[in-house]
Amino acid sequence: MTAFALEWLEAIWVILVESGPYLLAGFLIAGALKVVIPERWIYRNLGQDNTRSVFLASLFGVPIPLCSCSVIPTAMSLKRSGASKGATTSFLISTPETGVDSIGVTYALMDPIMTIVRPFSALLTAFVSGSLVNRIVKRGWDDQPEEDVQQRLIESEHDHDHGHSHGAEAASTDAGSCCHTEREDQAEDAAPEGAKAKAKEAWHYAFVTLMADLTPWFILGFIVSGLITLIVPDDFFGTVLPNGWMSMMAMLVIGVPLYICATASTPVAAALLAKGLDPGSALILLLAGPATNIATIAVVRGFLGRRVLYAYLGSIAACSLALGFGVNALYGMLNTSPTTAVGPLSAEHSSWFAQLTGAILLALLVWHAHRLGLVRSWGGKLRQLFLPIGIDLGARPIKALLLLFVLALYLGTAVSPVRPGQTGFVVQFGKVTRTVQEPGAVWHAPAPFARLVAVSNEQIRAAHIQGPGESLSLTAITRLAQEDARAGQQARARRADLEASTELLTRDEYLLRTEISVHYRVDDARAWLFQTEDPDALVGAFAETAIREAGLARLADELLIGDRELIQDETRDGIQRALDALNAGVTIEQVNLKEVHASADPSVHYAFRDVASALEDKQRYILQADEYRTRRESAAAAQVIALEEEARAQAHAMLQRARGDAAAFTAVREALSAVPEAHRDRLRFEALTRILRDRRVIAVLDPGRVVTPLPGSPGTTNAPLFEEE
Missing domain, CATH: 1.20.5 (Single alpha-helices involved in coiled-coils or other helix-helix interfaces)
Incomplete structure (x- = not known):
């Protein structure tokens, strides 16, 4: 459990480090916009009931960094200032869906495409929804809100309950309000006019007022993102929940009632992207989550009418789904895949500036959490949750047990195992203080003062040099070609992912794609850990270089149908020579050349396959x-x-x-x-027997001889014998 807690905290720290620079810059820009563009000027431009007011409301809402709760009183102020229902609806959608702070976090945790698409999608969704509401109003199809709606809306502003009171000042002025928007509006006229005073006002709004409003959602978003990174399997989307319309509908169903601001939803969406979620589904979560929730639905129904609510929800759902499919098609058309900074990364590889801004962001969040009393507030709600079953978390014995549990959990970071076949290193403030060769429990200083890093010397590791996702086999080529006919650009986007495998140039100037796997083990754990920054990536880089060198020395035919064992042996020897030159502490066991093909385009691929065949x-x-x-x-x-x-x-x-x-x-x-006479007689008798066989012979015998019949003669049984008288 201690190991899981440490990994969880490390995942949260990685997100803080990656988003810190852009998030702080976004807050500074938000503060500047607050001072440079007064909200009263916005109110004056949204009063007309036409398309221009809807577009301006959508456009003004994009950069304004208001959370899902603070946009409600701002929208009420817009409506009371004479804004149309369409403009109010557009502002209710575009403002919470995006802002300069959320745009910065999107750029930090995702990619430039999503950074551009997100505010454009918010603008388009808000404009479509506002235009639809204006059309309903012009035709007289809208209904009137209830008379006591304002009082109920004011009471509903805190339904989501951030669990904070905004400090002593907030408690004395507006104990039930969650945001400072109305108080800022009232103080706007009294704001000083000097540049220094405006800079101070922008700073105060960015890092005090706005960050106080968003702190609970930041904490929630970072916690959930860390859990998703550790708990959700890497192949969850695609195996358990298929990508496409099923995941889009799931994100829409989750996002509509969810109460989360745009900035806090960004790390959650980034973590889901890292687990295989398609970019269209992630965009739906980023649009529907901040724009719709239970409190906002109640506000729209009571303040603008039931039919406007239907148009509001329907346009958000329809636009989100359409934009989701469009984003998937865009990634396919650009032959790229979404990238995210959330995943199995290490903050140690980040720059010192990113780690500094991450620490500053963490300090600000801790300060605001203490100032708002989040621990006390959330603890009170947790206490109320357990009271019905007879457990009082506020009792002293329970508090003592919880304290002992936390203390034991912390002290557990001072014990780390070294398993059989592993080599452990105790690292204290970046310095190796002890090397452990024998398996067993190792005691050291608790985190963050020291930690134990263990490396297995017997484990066979593998580096697969290929594109993200499945290998580009002939079966995958055929399946993607079939999907092209059904899904168009989305299937081509998936094929583009597969095309990212290693490319090599042959001696006869053909460009082939290969997929190889390298199996290796660590024979020098210290060199593996501390002499190279990213040894796994180093093995992969040398493998790409070695297979390209082997390909450059051969013709395309030799690679397609040649002796693969010889190519594999040459690649293995090339990788080993490069690693030995750096003393990386790695032994290459085996290299497998799994695939060699021409292109992911079916026609080109099949042509090369025919030639190879x-x-x-x-x-x-x-x-x-x-x-x-x-x-x-x-x-x-x-x-x-x-x-x-x-x-x-x-x-x-x-x-x-x-x-x-x-x-x-x-x-x-x-x-x-x-005995010549006897033999002469025998020969004579044999000749007579042979000649006279089966013949009737009458012989005249000399007087005085007795005749005895031969064997086999008719009527006789005895052999014939010649006897002298």
């Missing part, structure tokens, strides 16, 4: 031919070997058979030589 087919055919040749050569060689072995086997068999036949013939010859 043809070259790949050529290489595949060559490889297939080589494979077929190798396979046929191997089969022929195997067949030759088989035939040779078969011939050898046959030759060996025939030789052995001939030897056997010769040996048998020799044995028969020797046997015949031993």
